[in-house]
Amino acid sequence: MRVPDRALALLVAVPFVVGFTAAPADAGAEVAFTFADPEIVESSGLATLDGLVATVNDSGDSGRVFAVDPASGETVGVTRWSPEPRDVEAVAPAGPGEVWVGDIGDNRGVRESVEVLRVPVRRGDRTVEPERFELVYPDGATDAETLMTEPGSGRLVVVSKGIFGGVVYRAPARLDPDEPNRLEEVGTAIGLATDGAFFPDGRHLVVRNYGRAAVLTWPRLEEVGSFDLPDQDQGEGLAVDEDGQLLVGTEGAFSEVLRVSLPGEFQAAMAATPSPSAETSPLPADTVEPDDGYDGPGDGSDPQWGWLVAGLLVIVLPLLGVALLVLVVVSAVRGRRR
Known part of the structure; x- marks a missing residue:
């Protein structure tokens, strides 16, 4: 069956339009390193420690963390455990x-609780039985891909992957290995969040999605600003190195990890942020005053409704593509019958 050229063009255009609604403008960056290990095929998170970069594959992999030498991109250690996680x-x-390690993915919204594991990562291979802690959301099953560690206290911070905005949750100061640990909602963040990290100053954090990153103060979660990230196939990983520069990664075999410097105006704004008081807990959720959306530095031109439109396009356009394909098939069948 031959599909008419006009219909074929529309079918091809649909996924590109969907991608375009979430695509970033390209930004300057340099390649920090390239993953050399063919086993790293879906790098879904990044963390820096002891001169190494740790990463994990997305859902479907066994329980393992890769320790990568950023000087070469080579894997220099793998830590394994069992049983297999559900969705790291x-x-x-x-x-x-x-x-x-955050086993916190829940695309279908069916998990009554999620799990975090404390795993040793260093040079050399090992198999371990990691500490496991169960986390429970205050508002039911929630999909998330962002896990951060609050400097100083070591408390965990989770950001949900909401289309129209992420919810920021904080874990208890001490995790109980035997009972569910209830997360506390403390504010909001960028929509479709895929990773995040605190800056070394402990007063700021950054959360990314597939195309942009937003810098927030901590603990008030007031937005400093947001900016486009370099264009990557499926950008998900993010870490902050000891110099305050961003490392951003993407899924895919032999993918590049890019080093991105914060825009100068962000650095100036962060330097001017007053130190938090002795009370380091975020404000209660009902007193946090989140932005209506996330903007480029100081322009106020990217309100939250933009995310609403993008989300609707992501949902509606694929359905239109399917409907168009059905119409094309029906038309072709009728044409044959004639």
């Missing part, structure tokens, strides 16, 4: 030689 999506620092 993130990794965050947990202290010298350790990372938190």
